[in-house]
Amino acid sequence: xxxxxxxxxxxxxxxxxxxxxxxxxxxxxxxxxxxxxxxxxxxxxxxxxxxxxxxxxxxxxxxxxxxxxxxxxxxxxxxxxxxxxxxxxxxxxxxxxxxxxxxxxxxxxxxxxxxxxxxxxxxxxxxxxxxxxxxxxxxxxxxxxxxxxxxxxxxxxxxxxxxxxxxxxxxxxxxxxxxxxxxxxxxxxxxxxxxxxxxxxxxxxxxxxxxxxxxxxxxxxxxxxxxxxxxxxxxxxxxxxxxxxxxxxxxxxxxxxxxxxxxxxxxxxxxxxxxxxxx
Amino acid sequence: xxxxxxxxxxxxxxxxxxxxxxxxxxxxxxxxxxxxxxxxxxxxxxxxxxxxxxxxxxxxxxxxxxxxxxxxxxxxxxxxxxxxxxxxxxxxxxxxxxxxxxxxxxxxxxxxxxxxxxxxxxxxxxxxxxxxxxxxxxxxxxxxxxxxxxxxxxxxxxxxxxxxxxxxxxxxxxxxxxxxxxxxxxxxxxxxxxxxxxxxxxxxxxxxxxxxxxxxxxxxxxxxxxxxxxxxxxxxxxxxxxxxxxxxxxxxxxxxxxxxxxxxxxxxxxxxxxxxxxxxxxxxxxxxxxxxxxxxxxxxxxxxxxxxxxxxxxxxxxxxxxxxxxxxxxxxxxxxxxxxxxxxxxxxxxxxxx
Numbered sequence: 001x002x003x004x005x006x007x008x009x010x011x012x013x014x015x016x017x018x019x020x021x022x023x024x025x026x027x028x029x030x031x032x033x034x035x036x037x038x039x040x041x042x043x044x045x046x047x048x049x050x051x052x053x054x055x056x057x058x059x060x061x062x063x064x065x066x067x068x069x070x071x072x073x074x075x076x077x078x079x080x081x082x083x084x085x086x087x088x089x090x091x092x093x094x095x096x097x098x099x100x101x102x103x104x105x106x107x108x109x110x111x112x113x114x115x116x117x118x119x120x121x122x123x124x125x126x127x128x129x130x131x132x133x134x135x136x137x138x139x140x141x142x143x144x145x146x147x148x149x150x151x152x153x154x155x156x157x158x159x160x161x162x163x164x165x166x167x168x169x170x171x172x173x174x175x176x177x178x179x180x181x182x183x184x185x186x187x188x189x190x191x192x193x194x195x196x197x198x199x200x201x202x203x204x205x206x207x208x209x210x211x212x213x214x215x216x217x218x219x220x221x222x223x224x225x226x227x228x229x230x231x232x233x234x235x236x237x238x239x240x241x242x243x244x245x246x247x248x249x250x251x252x253x254x255x256x257x258x259x260x261x262x263x264x265x266x267x268x269x270x271x272x273x274x275x276x277x278x279x
Numbered sequence: 280x281x282x283x284x285x286x287x288x289x290x291x292x293x294x295x296x297x298x299x300x301x302x303x304x305x306x307x308x309x310x311x312x313x314x315x316x317x318x319x320x321x322x323x324x325x326x327x328x329x330x331x332x333x334x335x336x337x338x339x340x341x342x343x344x345x346x347x348x349x350x351x352x353x354x355x356x357x358x359x360x361x362x363x364x365x366x367x368x369x370x371x372x373x374x375x376x377x378x379x380x381x382x383x384x385x386x387x388x389x390x391x392x393x394x395x396x397x398x399x400x401x402x403x404x405x406x407x408x409x410x411x412x413x414x415x416x417x418x419x420x421x422x423x424x425x426x427x428x429x430x431x432x433x434x435x436x437x438x439x440x441x442x443x444x445x446x447x448x449x450x451x452x453x454x455x456x457x458x459x460x461x462x463x464x465x466x467x468x469x470x471x472x473x474x475x476x477x478x479x480x481x482x483x484x485x486x487x488x489x490x491x492x493x494x495x496x497x498x499x500x501x502x503x504x505x506x507x508x509x510x511x512x513x514x515x516x517x518x519x520x521x522x523x524x525x526x527x528x529x530x531x532x533x534x535x536x537x538x539x540x541x542x543x544x545x546x547x548x549x550x551x552x553x554x555x556x557x558x559x560x561x562x563x564x565x566x567x568x569x570x571x572x573x574x575x576x577x578x579x580x581x582x583x584x585x586x587x588x589x590x591x592x593x594x595x596x597x598x599x600x601x602x603x604x605x606x607x608x609x610x611x612x613x614x615x616x617x618x619x620x621x622x623x624x625x626x627x628x629x630x631x632x633x
């Protein structure tokens with residue numbers, strides 16, 4: 001018998017959670033797992049391939065991936081500086097600004113869509129001059145989809161990165177400055193690498209949220225196949241006309257999200273495995 | 280004047296008001312307990328904290344003037360800092376850590392790496408270049424931090440507790456490296472420490488900080504002989520004897536012998552003796568494992584609560600006694616007196632000075 005293995009097993013037994021906790025946790029796992037099992041159970045597997053490769057499905061899939069990646073990129077470009085200012089820069093009214101920027105996190109997305117309309121719509125606060133001056137029209141366009149997704153998804157990245165920046169040891173940055181690094185150089189070479197895990201985690205969360213965005217998108221960008229009809233919209237629409245297709249599309253979305261979460265967790269997120277590791 | 284700082288900096292519960300001047304090439308030790316403002320002084324000089332009143336000049340250039348709203352950013356001050364916790368960049372290899380300052384100043388990568396390799400060699404760290412900070416010991420990290428601070432060839436070097444949190448051996452190694460550096464290329468240095476051995480080994484002059492004020496400054500020997508406060512007395516009063524240890528006895532270059540704890544490893548060593556461990560007697564004291572020498576009282580420093588006597592003889596000693604004790608001995612300047620120290624009261628550390 002391998003002594004080390006026995007020792008590990010005995011020490012795991014020593015710290016095993018109480019039975020009641022194990023039972024409740026198992027119920028929670030079942031609560032999450034059952035809907036997915038149900039989905040897999042109801043999918044018309046024999047027609048799955050043909051349903052998936054219909055033009056509607058493929059177009060929605062491509063549009064979803066494209067727009068969600070754009071939304072993630074915009075969230076990083078604007079979200080990291082925003083998180084930096086919120087975490088590091090004391091200014092009057094910071095709490096109000098912070099609440100404002102994170103509002104869409106708790107808002108019903110449909111309300112977010114309505115609000116977007118009043119600002120960036122054809123007759124909106126900014127939408128009107130945009131259209132009159134440049135002829136740019138955001139609603140009911142692919143850019144509108146990206147805008148709606150970014151509006152809903154960016155707070156996830158901001159929250160994650162802001163928390164990382166707040167918890168970051170600032171002394172290496174100070175050291176960098178004394179070594180001749182400008183603020184910008186120290187940010188790129190010292191701060192950014194240090195918050196990389198949080199940045200990736202935040203980007204993944206934002207991306208997943210953008211991929212699943214429904215309410216704000218359909219309100220602000222509408223439901224035009226090939227232009228604004230993303231996967232969630234296509235699923236919702238297909239539910240009435242073609243339930244089988246809705247099921248297949250749902251499974252595809254779950255597979256993509258699940259795959260990304262699994263592959264990222266261990267490598268970059270500092271993963272659940274290492275947090276609870278037996279050391 | 281390489282460093283000329285006269286300033287006040289205000290914190291919610293603390294005010295640091297100091298005047299510090301360091302000549303070119305001089306090493307000034309700043310001694311003081313935790314919370315005395317030592318680290319704040321370093322931050323101010325490095326440009327990481329702006330002052331509230333006064334001026335700071337480095338090499339004749341005003342870098343911070345509260346009244347005239349002058350402030351030179353830390354990256355433009357050309358000050359090398361070795362931080363207490365090293366503050367190395369964990370995402371970079373050791374060689375890239377050392378090359379960082381050169382890269383930040385625009386040097387090409389290959390060139391900066393090559394320079395960094397030279398610094399690694401100078402500190403006998405060449406085998407660690409590709410490794411990351413997390414795999415190095417505390418003493419090695421300190422040497423990397425020192426090499427990184429020196430790689431940009433700063434005109435002023437600030438060392439924050441370079442030997443704290445190290446074991447005796449690693450402390451001695453860092454002191455050796457700093458001493459060698461001093462000999463090879465004298466850099467104006469401000470050394471912050473609470474370990475008087477650092478000051479004894481490296482400094483020309485000391486400044487003692489307490490609660491945000493300079494309470495005493497001058498040559499270390501003078502400060503040790505005439506401490507202005509209980510705290511300074513405790514901190515700087517050490518008597519040092521250098522020599523070779525063999526079988527529990529340290530022999531110095533003049534042949535004087537000092538009995539040290541029996542388990543002291545042999546080799547070149549520095550013994551330190553606290554003044555309170557030295558007792559004085561009119562007749563030669565008896566007892567095993569006890570050092571005793573006939574000494575001459577060269578200096579007497581009387582305070583209401585203590586008397587400090589500088590003694591010359593086979594080994595130089597500082598002794599401290601109560602005023603009552605001094606009176607009952609009838610201690611006067613020029614007296615001959617027996618001084619004794621228990622072997623167990625002698626602290627010995629390895630001497631790596633070149």
